[in-house]
Amino acid sequence: xxxxxxxxxxxxxxxxxxETAAERTGSGGRRPADAARTAGEGRASGTSAADRASGAxxxxxxxxxxxxxxxxxxxxxxxTASADDDGGLGAAGSxxxxxxxxxxxxxxxxGVIGWARWFWRQLTSMRVxxxxxxxxxxxxxxxxxxxxxxxxxxxxxxxxxxxxTLGPVYEKLGLFxxxxxxxxxxxxxxxxxxLIGCIVPRTWQxxxxxxxxxxxxxxxxxxxxxxxxxxxxxxxxxxREVALxxxxxxxxxxxxxxxAVAAEKGYxxxxxxxxxHIALIVMLVAFAWGQLYKSEGNKLIVEGDGFANTLTQYDDxxxxxxxxxxxxxxxxxxxxxxxxxxxxxxxxxxxxxIYEAYIDYAVGADGxxxxxxxxxxxxxxxxxxxxxxxxxxxxxxxxxxxxxxKVVFNEAVPLLPLDSNVTSSGAIKVMxxxxxxxxxxxxxxxxxxxxxTYGGKNTAVxxxxxxxxxxxxxxxxxxxxxxxxxGVPQSVYQLxxxxxxxxxxxxxxxxxxxxxxxxxxxxxxxxxxxxxxxVKEWAGFQVTQQPxxxxxxxxxxxxxxxxxxxxxxxxxxxWVRAVAGSDGVTVVEMAGLGRSESAKVPEExxxxxxxxxxxxxxxxxxxxxxxxxxxxxxxxxxxRTPAVPSEGADK
Numbered sequence: 001x002x003x004x005x006x007x008x009x010x011x012x013x014x015x016x017x018x019e020t021a022a023e024r025t026g027s028g029g030r031r032p033a034d035a036a037r038t039a040g041e042g043r044a045s046g047t048s049a050a051d052r053a054s055g056a057x058x059x060x061x062x063x064x065x066x067x068x069x070x071x072x073x074x075x076x077x078x079x080t081a082s083a084d085d086d087g088g089l090g091a092a093g094s095x096x097x098x099x100x101x102x103x104x105x106x107x108x109x110x111g112v113i114g115w116a117r118w119f120w121r122q123l124t125s126m127r128v129x130x131x132x133x134x135x136x137x138x139x140x141x142x143x144x145x146x147x148x149x150x151x152x153x154x155x156x157x158x159x160x161x162x163x164x165t166l167g168p169v170y171e172k173l174g175l176f177x178x179x180x181x182x183x184x185x186x187x188x189x190x191x192x193x194x195l196i197g198c199i200v201p202r203t204w205q206x207x208x209x210x211x212x213x214x215x216x217x218x219x220x221x222x223x224x225x226x227x228x229x230x231x232x233x234x235x236x237x238x239x240r241e242v243a244l245x246x247x248x249x250x251x252x253x254x255x256x257x258x259x260a261v262a263a264e265k266g267y268x269x270x271x272x273x274x275x276x277h278i279a280l281i282v283m284l285v286a287f288a289w290g291q292l293y294k295s296e297g298n299k300l301i302v303e304g305d306g307f308a309n310t311l312t313q314y315d316d317x318x319x320x321x322x323x324x325x326x327x328x329x330x331x332x333x334x335x336x337x338x339x340x341x342x343x344x345x346x347x348x349x350x351x352x353x354i355y356e357a358y359i360d361y362a363v364g365a366d367g368x369x370x371x372x373x374x375x376x377x378x379x380x381x382x383x384x385x386x387x388x389x390x391x392x393x394x395x396x397x398x399x400x401x402x403x404x405x406k407v408v409f410n411e412a413v414p415l416l417p418l419d420s421n422v423t424s425s426g427a428i429k430v431m432x433x434x435x436x437x438x439x440x441x442x443x444x445x446x447x448x449x450x451x452x453t454y455g456g457k458n459t460a461v462x463x464x465x466x467x468x469x470x471x472x473x474x475x476x477x478x479x480x481x482x483x484x485x486x487g488v489p490q491s492v493y494q495l496x497x498x499x500x501x502x503x504x505x506x507x508x509x510x511x512x513x514x515x516x517x518x519x520x521x522x523x524x525x526x527x528x529x530x531x532x533x534x535v536k537e538w539a540g541f542q543v544t545q546q547p548x549x550x551x552x553x554x555x556x557x558x559x560x561x562x563x564x565x566x567x568x569x570x571x572x573x574x575w576v577r578a579v580a581g582s583d584g585v586t587v588v589e590m591a592g593l594g595r596s597e598s599a600k601v602p603e604e605x606x607x608x609x610x611x612x613x614x615x616x617x618x619x620x621x622x623x624x625x626x627x628x629x630x631x632x633x634x635x636x637x638x639x640r641t642p643a644v645p646s647e648g649a650d651k
Contacts, residue, residue, distance in 0.1 A: 123190070124197030132191040139187055143178035146170065179291055180321055192284060199277045206270050214253060217260035217575035221591035226602040228609050229589045234616035236586050239578035242615040243590075246608055252574065260577035269595075272565025275558055282555035286548035293327060294546040295319040302395045302412045302538045306334035309385070309543065329383040329545065333361035336371075338537040340392060342466050350421055350466050357389050357539045374541075384547050391540030393417050393424055396450055396473050397533040400430050403526045408433040412536040415450050416493055421463040424450040426493045428475075429482055436479065437526040443482045445495045446530070449474040473515045473532045477503045477523060503527070571595045574605060576612065585619050588612070 122128055147155035156176050160167035174181030221227055232239065240261050247254040247263040254263035297314035299307050307313055309331050341354040357374045363382055372380060379386040393414060400409035408430055415424035430444035453465035454472040461474075481499035483490065490496055502510040503524050513521045515532040522529050572594035581587045590609050592601040 120197065123194050125194075126198060129191065129194040129198060132187055132194055136184075136187050136191060139178065139184050142175050146175050146178070148178065149176045188284070188288070192281065195277055195281050195284075199274060199281070202277075203274055206274060209270075210267065213255050213257075214262040214264035214573060216257040216262055217577050217591075221575060221577060221589045224591035224593050226592040226605045227590070228605065229587065230613065231581070231585045231587055231619045232616040233619045234586055236578035236580055239586060239588055239612065239616045240576065243576035243578075243608070243612050246611040247574065247576075250604070250608070259579050260575050263574045263576075264572070265574075266569050266571035266594075268565050269569040269571045270566075272562040272569060275562030276566060277562075279555040279559035279562060283552050283559065286552035286555060289548035290320075290546045290552065292320045292322040293548075294544070295323050295328070296542065296544045298390070298540060298542050300391075300414055300538055300540050301335045302414060303335055303338055303536045304412075306332060307541070308332040314543075327545070329363075329385040330365065331361060331363045331367070331382045331385070333359045333380075333387070335359055335539055338392065338539050340467070340537070352466070355389060355392060357541075384549075385543060385545045388542045388544065389539060390542045391417075393422060393538050393540075394450055394452060394468065395536045395538045396448070397536060398428055398446075399531040399533055400434070400444065400528065401531075402433075402435050402528045403437040404435075406433075408528075409444075412538075413448070414538045415448060419462065420466065422452050422466045423463040424452075426450075427491075427495045429484070429492070429495075431482060431484055434528070442479050443484075445478040445480075445482055445497075445500055447476040447478070447495055450535075452535075468535055471517060471535055474512065475515065475521060475530060476510060476512045477521075477530065479503065479527070570600050572601050572604070574601075574608065576608070586616070588616060 147159055149156050160171070163170075170176055174183065178184055218224070234242075236259065240256055240259075243261045244254055244256060247261065250265075252263035252265045253267075254261055256262075295317070296319070297317035299313060299315055301307055309328050311317060311325050311328070335357060337358045339354060339356045339358070340352060343349050343351045343353060355376050358371070359374060359380075360369045360371050361380065361382070362369045374380050374387060374389045376389055379388045381387075393416060395412035395414040397412045398409065399407060401407050409428075413426065413428045415426035417424050426448050428444075428446040428448050434442055434444055436442050449461075451461070451463040451470075451472045451474075452467060453463050453469040455462075455464040456470075478495065478497065478500040480501050483496040483499060505511050505524060511521075511524060515521060515530075517532055517534050520529050520531040572592060574590070574592045577589040578586055590605055590612075592605040594601045
């Protein structure tokens with residue numbers, strides 16, 4: 001047996017060939033399956049000619065585009081040519097991957113077109129794709145650490161005010177709007193181009209391989225990592241027919257070409273590799289689509305009130321650059337009841353157990369109302385919009401009358417929680433309709449604190465439990481101008497006290513009163529009364545609309561499955577050659593080749609050899625005594641299995 005390439009380790013190859021030939025010749029009664037496994041295992045540790053001949057083709061398990069261009073296609077071409085010159089594998093060992101095959105350029109002699117081709121090949125290599133993906137990950141870090149103008153304008157303004165030097169620098173670099181900046185978009189687009197340019201030629205080549213047939217057997221099957229042979233009395237046609245059926249039963253795509261059966265299996269590996277890269281593109285498109293057309297708004301709703309999905313109904317709203325008001329899904333809902341339960345005792349006392357918002361909703365202007373409930377992490381889904389339950393609190397019901405007893409205010413006023421036991425604070429604003437004792441128009445404001453469960457005297461002025469067990473409402477009244485008519489926006493939960501005057505008692509101290517449900521407070525000077533009528537609960541909802549999330553999930557699942565297929569499925573080929581020898585006895589040769597060294601090819605070859613050997617058993621050697629000795633004791637006679645010489649064993 002001769003060696004390939006530059007003759008490296010020629011003596012070692014000759015020793016390996018001699019040992020392998022001796023194994024085949026001296027296998028005696030071993031079945032061809034065992035011989036195939038032995039041959040495969042014996043050559044796996046050495047430097048076989050088939051390994052060197054197809055080294056550029058049998059790439060790593062990842063199967064990425066980088067293994068083609070990054071390592072250089074020319075080396076694979078030279079290796080294949082060397083194999084052909086030495087009577088090697090030829091087409092049988094080529095195209096075990098979907099790598100587009102091109103010659104390496106001669107950089108000094110490149111013209112404009114040549115340099116353009118070289119740049120395109122570098123951009124579409126997986127090495128550059130991975131670099132761009134890493135750069136994209138790094139570029140996303142400032143978007144998480146630095147306040148973004150599309151998410152919180154207040155924090156951006158505060159950052160600019162506190163950082164006189166960094167603020168303008170960040171603004172020029174686009175760090176306050178990272179995901180819409182020029183440099184982030186450039187990385188994103190280059191990554192798109194790189195992946196698409198890598199996938200398209202691979203896909204066409206893979207389609208061509210699917211439409212074609214497995215290549216014919218190489219001239220010398222003995223050069224392959226897994227090999228076995230034996231002689232049989234069956235005709236070559238019978239052997240090939242048996243081998244063809246056995247291969248198809250094992251899922252191989254097989255056909256008869258010349259004097260051999262060629263078969264191939266493991267296309268799912270390349271399909272998984274392509275699916276993985278296509279899934280990455282789908283995920284990137286879905287992410288971009290979702291960022292450009294997303295919307296997110298929050299709304300606080302008191303029991304008995306409702307909401308319609310329009311921009312004017314939201315307490316705060318933010319959206320992507322291409323989002324318009326027409327993209328909002330038309331629906332509405334009313335909050336009928338909110339139910340919350342808490343741990344009554346123990347180390348987890350006060351921990352929420354159930355948060356449920358019972359609503360009636362309708363889709364479209366004329367949609368039929370439907371009753372449902374929204375729980376934490378169980379949103380209501382309407383189209384591509386999701387309605388989440390995100391917060392909860394209390395809204396004391398307040399009735400305000402002027403000095404003449406006229407009701408000028410009767411509403412449930414939401415207060416914001418300050419701690420886990422829902423100690424709440426806020427402001428009550430009476431903006432219209434109030435007249436003081438002199439008949440003058442004024443506005444009233446009340447600084448309010450609410451305790452769902454008051455602990456009693458000699459306890460801290462905080463709630464002792466989040467449920468309404470012993471409620472108290474603390475009010476401090478003001479009169480004057482609330483500042484709501486100035487055109488300057490202000491928080492509904494805070495009082496602007498610059499133009500307000502506190503009501504004072506007979507001792508000249510500001511009035512502050514604790515009320516239980518049903519209690520009333522009389523304003524000094526006959527300026528009216530304030531009654532605490534009871535408590536309602538409110539729920540905070542977040543309505544999100546992010547198209548493309550389903551595509552992103554499908555892409556992620558496909559990427560995982562494709563990566564698993566490319567890592568664990570092995571692409572391999574097998575050949576079964578059956579020819580008549582000079583003495584008329586059929587010589588059967590079997591060999592297998594895979595993209596990477598593993599025990600799978602020898603094992604499969606051994607199983608195939610066992611199946612074919614059953615139908616085409618080993619022929620007896622010429623001159624051997626096939627008749628049993630009549631005088632011999634059958635119980636003490638050891639059956640003698642003839643030796644099975646392999647083709648080329650004399651070499």
